[in-house]
Amino acid sequence: MNSIESQDNQADIYNMGLPVANSLTVTTSLTETQQRKELMFIDKTVENYQNLIAGTKPGTEVIVLDAARDGVEQITEALASRSNIDSVHIVSHGRSGNLNLGAARLNSETVNSYAAQLQNWSQSLSAGADILVYGCDVAAGETGAQFIQKLSDLTGADIAASTDLTGSSALGGDWDLEKLTGSIESLIAFQADAIADYKSVLVDCLPNVIYAIANGRVLITSVNTGGTITPAVPNTLPFSPQAVARDPLSSTNLLYYLEPTNNGRLGTWNPVTGAATVLGNSTIPGSSPRMAFRDNGVMYAMVGNNLYTVSTGSGSGTTAAAQAINSTAAGTTTLVATVPGATGSGDMAFDPNSPNDLYIVSANILLKVNINSPAATPVTGTTGLPSSPGVAFGPDGFLYAGTGTGLLARLNTTVGPTFGNQIGTPLSTIASINDFATLPTPSPDTDLAVTKTDGQTIASPGTALTYTITVTNNGDCDLKGISFADNIPTSLTGVTWTASISGGGSFPTAADASGSGNNINTNINLNSGATATYIVTGTVSNSALGTTISNTASATPPEGITDRIITNNNSATDTTQVLPPNVPPLPTTLRPR
Structure with a gap:
């Protein structure tokens, strides 16, 4: 096996020799009647990807995606210099309706932004070409089924993808691609020995950390110790914000932040690269806003007791209504409701396990709001804190708040008194935190x-x-x-x-x-x-x-x-x-x- 340097995308390219028969499932086989042109893209973050490359069936050209670059762009560049490809194999971590490709995530919410590139893929594919997607759960559920159908519509290819774990049988995985959008003629790209020897699964496990803002810098707050961790990437923002929220749909789960002034500036911070970008001024009236993302990709802000939607300008969303909100200019606000009792400053967070429920801290009062009928219901008792400058659901499902005195507090959202217990030791960085943000989606579990x-x-x-x-x-x-x-x-x-x-x-x-x-x-x-x-x-x-x-x-x-x-x-x-x-x-x- 020889490795050469790609001149179009700086990825590693391998030529595996002549093709042999293989199958879409592990248990069936087909006979090749003619030589097929097979091209595999494998994400460099896939565990032991070198072993998978070594076990690829002869005749398959393999390109390793650069983890620091947009993987969709890399695939587009590679296909542009090739033609009459019969099969494209994409090996990466996945979850329902989502593929991790290099520094990007191709999913049901970002697919429209990549539409032009995906349509260009068809120019390099043969008539009746197939795209085989190996990530775990990519085609699972309604979200996954809609995602691979959209891929098929844009690329013109028939798609095969997995509805369950892909990988080691010892971990509950297999190499069958159960969901098809058309007639699949292509065959699984790996030899039987490589499949049997592979010890991992291709599941996407995105850590759901609590990000915090302090003195114009992004930090990570630990629910284990109550302390703070400095990200490995640049973490200084161009201005000092007071409100922050994390986008569940952007390819790198961008952190949005808002300046605490009337019509304050809106910006994003990339957790992968550390890049901070100012999108422009918002139309939010007033200062001291709260911010939070809902799981459908809609960002909310609150000033006083007025609740607004705020456009990200990305056009993304899991519903047509959400997409319409985010298709206006970034920072455009629309008044949703006036929430009685939610006055002053503080923070707010959506419950990842109950997406319609928004929890709002106003001074030392914890309020619960159903976003579909925004009337605030005080949770029994108070937070037990003098104030709560930041609040977010942690990866363990508990609601956490900054105490304003250098500690992290765990709150009870169901019965009073709501105060749970404090974590950590006093730290000036925690004391100066303005806001918390986590993804409004359930966190991955392990054992x-x-x-x-x-x-x-x-x-x-x-x-x-x-x-x-x-x-x-x-x-x-x-x-x-x-x-x-x-x-x-x-x-x-x-x-x-x-x-x-x-x-x-x-x-x-x-x-x-x-x-x-x-x-x-x-x-x-x-x-x-x-x-x-x-x-x-x-x-x-x-x-x-x-x-x-x-x-x-x-x-x-x-x-x-x-x-x-x-x-x-x-x-x-x-x-x-x-x-x-x-x-x-x-x-x-x-x-x-």
């Missing part, structure tokens, strides 16, 4: 399972204990940035440890793979189904005699992903009693009588 044992229940001073600890990702999502912690008791001395991974994954740094000392705090990247194994060794100290050595290892998913599938298996404890060593009996001399 991290931890085991720990030293293989013995009794030890003596001076002996070595060796723990074997495993962390297994039993969820469908490949996870980057799992936090692993094990604070070894001081009754073990000279502690050293090493770690390894089976099933796919990596350690972000060398310090995450081995070390010494009693406090182990590392990060792990684990593919779905993969396991990290830690071997920890220490010597029992003399001072431990008569005690029980007990310690717990735990794993926490990355920010924006929850561990709710099985809730009690992400930590494990091992206990060992320390007793005196067995003392042999003193020798006795027997004397004959």
